[in-house]
Amino acid sequence: MSEIVLEGVTKVFDDGYEAVKDLNLGIADGEFVILVGPSGCGKSTALRMIAGLEDISSGELKIGGEVVNDRSPKDRDIAMVFQNYALYPHMTVRENMGFALSLAGVDKAEIDRKVTEAAEKLDLVAHLDRKPANLSGGQRQRVAMGRAIVRDPKAFLMDEPLSNLDAKLRVQMRTEVARLQSDLGTTMVYVTHDQTEAMTLGDRVAVMRAGVLQQVGSPAELYGAPKNLFVAGFIGSPAMNFMVAEISGGKIRLPIGEVDPTHIEGLELPPQGKVVAGIRPENFEDAEIVPDETKAERGLTFEAEIDLVESLGSDLYAYFHIESEGVQSDQLADLVGERLAETGAAGKREGQEQIVARLEPTSKVKRRETAQLWADTAKLHLFDPETGERL
Amino acid sequence: MKVGAKEYSLWTIAIAIVLLFALIPVLWLLSISLKPPSQISDGRIIPASFSFDNYKSLFEGGWSGSPFLHPLVNSILIALITTAIAIVLAAFTAYAIARLEFPGKRLILAGALAIAMFPPISTVGPLFDMWRAIGIYDTYLGLIIPYLTFSLPLAVYVLVAFFREIPWDLEQAAQVDGATPWQAFRKVILPLAAPGIFTAAILVFIFCWNDFVYAISLTSSDDSRTVPAALAFFTGESTFTEPTGSIAAAAIVVTIPIIIFVLIFQRRIVSGLTAGAVKG
Numbered sequence: 001m002s003e004i005v006l007e008g009v010t011k012v013f014d015d016g017y018e019a020v021k022d023l024n025l026g027i028a029d030g031e032f033v034i035l036v037g038p039s040g041c042g043k044s045t046a047l048r049m050i051a052g053l054e055d056i057s058s059g060e061l062k063i064g065g066e067v068v069n070d071r072s073p074k075d076r077d078i079a080m081v082f083q084n085y086a087l088y089p090h091m092t093v094r095e096n097m098g099f100a101l102s103l104a105g106v107d108k109a110e111i112d113r114k115v116t117e118a119a120e121k122l123d124l125v126a127h128l129d130r131k132p133a134n135l136s137g138g139q140r141q142r143v144a145m146g147r148a149i150v151r152d153p154k155a156f157l158m159d160e161p162l163s164n165l166d167a168k169l170r171v172q173m174r175t176e177v178a179r180l181q182s183d184l185g186t187t188m189v190y191v192t193h194d195q196t197e198a199m200t201l202g203d204r205v206a207v208m209r210a211g212v213l214q215q216v217g218s219p220a221e222l223y224g225a226p227k228n229l230f231v232a233g234f235i236g237s238p239a240m241n242f243m244v245a246e247i248s249g250g251k252i253r254l255p256i257g258e259v260d261p262t263h264i265e266g267l268e269l270p271p272q273g274k275v276v277a278g279i280r281p282e283n284f285e286d287a288e289i290v291p292d293e294t295k296a297e298r299g300l301t302f303e304a305e306i307d308l309v310e311s312l313g314s315d316l317y318a319y320f321h322i323e324s325e326g327v328q329s330d331q332l333a334d335l336v337g338e339r340l341a342e343t344g345a346a347g348k349r350e351g352q353e354q355i356v357a358r359l360e361p362t363s364k365v366k367r368r369e370t371a372q373l374w375a376d377t378a379k380l381h382l383f384d385p386e387t388g389e390r391l
Numbered sequence: 392m393k394v395g396a397k398e399y400s401l402w403t404i405a406i407a408i409v410l411l412f413a414l415i416p417v418l419w420l421l422s423i424s425l426k427p428p429s430q431i432s433d434g435r436i437i438p439a440s441f442s443f444d445n446y447k448s449l450f451e452g453g454w455s456g457s458p459f460l461h462p463l464v465n466s467i468l469i470a471l472i473t474t475a476i477a478i479v480l481a482a483f484t485a486y487a488i489a490r491l492e493f494p495g496k497r498l499i500l501a502g503a504l505a506i507a508m509f510p511p512i513s514t515v516g517p518l519f520d521m522w523r524a525i526g527i528y529d530t531y532l533g534l535i536i537p538y539l540t541f542s543l544p545l546a547v548y549v550l551v552a553f554f555r556e557i558p559w560d561l562e563q564a565a566q567v568d569g570a571t572p573w574q575a576f577r578k579v580i581l582p583l584a585a586p587g588i589f590t591a592a593i594l595v596f597i598f599c600w601n602d603f604v605y606a607i608s609l610t611s612s613d614d615s616r617t618v619p620a621a622l623a624f625f626t627g628e629s630t631f632t633e634p635t636g637s638i639a640a641a642a643i644v645v646t647i648p649i650i651i652f653v654l655i656f657q658r659r660i661v662s663g664l665t666a667g668a669v670k671g
Binding site: 051052073074079080082086087088089090099103104147151 | 574578
C-alpha cells in the first residue's frame with residue numbers, strides 16, 4: 001500500500017509567503033497524478049513537501065497510511081527525479097543508479113543485477129560506465145529516471161523532468177514516462193507547467209493556482225467541465241475563448257448572437273445579469289461545412305472578418321475579433337502570459353476580444369475576408385464574472 | 392578557438408619574461424649552493440667547479456649533529472598537521488556557511504576576514520608571553536595554534552566559494568536516495584569540492600611552510616624550530632666563514648617539498664569537475 005494523502009497541507013515560508021494553502025489531495029496506490037499550474041503556483045513546493053525536502057507548516061501528509069510529516073526524506077522511501085536531473089557528476093552511470101542501493105547496504109551482486117535490469121528498460125546498458133558529463137540531455141534524463149526506478153520505491157516524484165529537453169525529445173520521453181509508469185504500476189506524482197503534458201500523461205490532473213488547488217479530475221473532466229475560469233483558460237491548447245455575455249428574458253446574449261440555454265446541460269442560469277461565456281476553438285466550424293440539419297438543431301451562425309489563418313494540415317486555425325468588453329478576472333489575468341504565448345499572433349485590441357476557431361482543413365476561409373462561422377453552443381461554458389465559478 | 396600567430400608569439404614572450412623574472416633568483420641560489428666556499432663570490436652563474444659539499448654539510452652528523460635535519464622534520468610535521476586540522480575544520484565551517492541560514496553568519500565571515508588581515512607581527516609579543524606562561528613555548532602546538540588562526544579564514548573563504556558552486560539539488564537527490572546528511576556530505580559534496588579542498592590545502596601548507604615571524608619568535612631550540620628560522624642560525628665551517636653556501640643549499644632543499652606538494656595536487660585542482668551534474 002503506498003497511497004499518498006495530503007490533508008490540509010500548508011506551506012508558509014520564513015518570509016511569510018504562503019506557497020501552498022490548505023491542500024487536500026488523495027493519491028491512490030499505483031495512480032499517476034499530475035500537479036499542473038503556471039510557475040509560482042506552489043506545485044513544486046507541494047511535491048518537495050511530499051519528498052520531505054521542505055517542512056510542512058501545517059496539515060498532515062500520509063504515505064502508505066503513516067503520517068510522515070516529521071520523517072526525513074531518506075525514511076520516506078520515495079524516489080525523485082529533479083528538473084535538472086541532479087546526477088552525481090563524479091560517479092559513473094552505474095554508480096549513480098546504484099547509489100541508493102549501496103547506501104541501503106544491498107550487496108554488490110544484487111545492486112549490479114538491479115542496475116542492469118533498469119538500464120535495459122531505459123536503453124542505457126551501453127552507457128553504464130560513462131560519466132554524466134559525457135551523456136546527452138536525453139540520456140541524462142534517462143539516468144535520472146533509472147536512479148529512481150532501481151530502488152523500487154513506494155512512489156515516484158517527478159519535478160518537471162522533461163522541461164530541459166528539446167521539443168522532439170520531450171514528446172518521445174513523455175510516452176516513455178507513461179509506458180514506464182504503467183509497466184511498474186508505482187504511484188507517481190508528476191509536476192509540470194505544461195498542460196499538454198498534464199493532459200496526456202495523468203490518470204488524474206490537479207490544477208493549482210497561487211497555492212490553491214483549483215480542480216482535480218481526469219483530463220476529460222477538466223477539459224469538458226472546468227470548475228472555474230482559471231481551469232477553463234489553462235487547460236486546452238489553443239486556450240478557450242472568453243467573451244462577456246448578458247442574460248435577459250431567458251436567453252443568453254453573446255456578442256455573436258443569441259443562445260437558448262435549454263440546450264446546455266447542467267446549467268443553473270441566473271435570471272439576468274452578466275456572465276462570462278467560454279467556447280473552445282474546436283466548437284467553432286466553417287458554416288459551409290456544417291450540415292443544415294445540425295445548424296437547424298442547435299448552434300449559432302454568425303459572420304466574422306478573419307484576421308489570420310494558420311493551416312496546420314490537420315487543422316486550420318482562424319483568428320478573428322468580436323465586439324466585447326474585456327473579460328475582467330484575476331483568474332484570467334494569471335494566465336495572460338501563457339495565453340499570449342499561444343495566441344500572440346494577432347494581439348489584443350481595445351473593446352474587442354480575440355477569438356480562435358479550429359476549423360476543418362477543407363474550410364475555404366481566407367484572411368481579411370468575411371466568413372460565415374458556426375458555433376456549437378451546446379458546448380458553451382458559462383462562468384460567474386465575480387467568482388469565476390462555473391455556472 | 393584559433394589564436395593568431397602574432398598574438399601567440401606576444402604571449403610567449405610575455406610568459407617567458409615573467410618566468411625568467413621568477414626563476415633567475417632560484418637559478419642563482421642553485422648556482423651558489425653548488426659552488427665550493429672559495430668561489431661563492433666569484434659572480435659566475437655557472438660554477439667553475441661543482442661541489443655538493445654544501446648539501447653534505449646540511450645533513451652531516453645525522454639526527455643529533457645536523458643543523459638542518461631536525462628543523463626539516465619539524466617543518467614537515469607542523470605544516471602537515473596544521474593543514475589537516477585547518478582543512479577539516481574549514482570544510483565543516485564552510486559547508487555550514489554555504490548551506491545553512493543561521494544568526495551570526497555574516498559576523499563569522501567578516502570576523503574571519505578581519506583575522507586574516509591582521510598583521511602577524513603585532514600578535515608575536517603577546518603570544519610569546521602567553522605561550523611561556525602556559526608552557527607551550529617552543530612546542531609544535533605553540534606554532535600550530537597561530538598558524539591555524541591565520542590559515543583557517545583563508546581556507547574557509549576558498550571552500551565557501553567552492554561549496555556554493557555545487558548545486559543544492561545534488562544533496563537533496565542524495566537525501567532522497569536515502570543518505571544521511573553526513574553521508575550526503577562525505578559521498579557527494581566532498582568529492583565534488585575536492586578541487587577546492589586541494590586548493591585550500593596547498594595555500595595553508597605554503598603559509599605554514601614559509602612562515603618566519605612566528606617560527607623565529609616562538610621557538611628556542613631544534614625541538615620545534617622550523618627550517619626558515621633554523622636557516623638564521625646556520626654557521627659556517629669555521630667562525631670566520633659565511634654560511635652562504637649551506638643556506639643556499641638549505642633553501643633549495645626546502646623548496647623541493649613545496650614543488651612536490653603542488654605537483655601532486657595541481658592535477659586535482661581542475662575546475663569543471665561538476666560538469667554534467669545538472670543540465671548543460
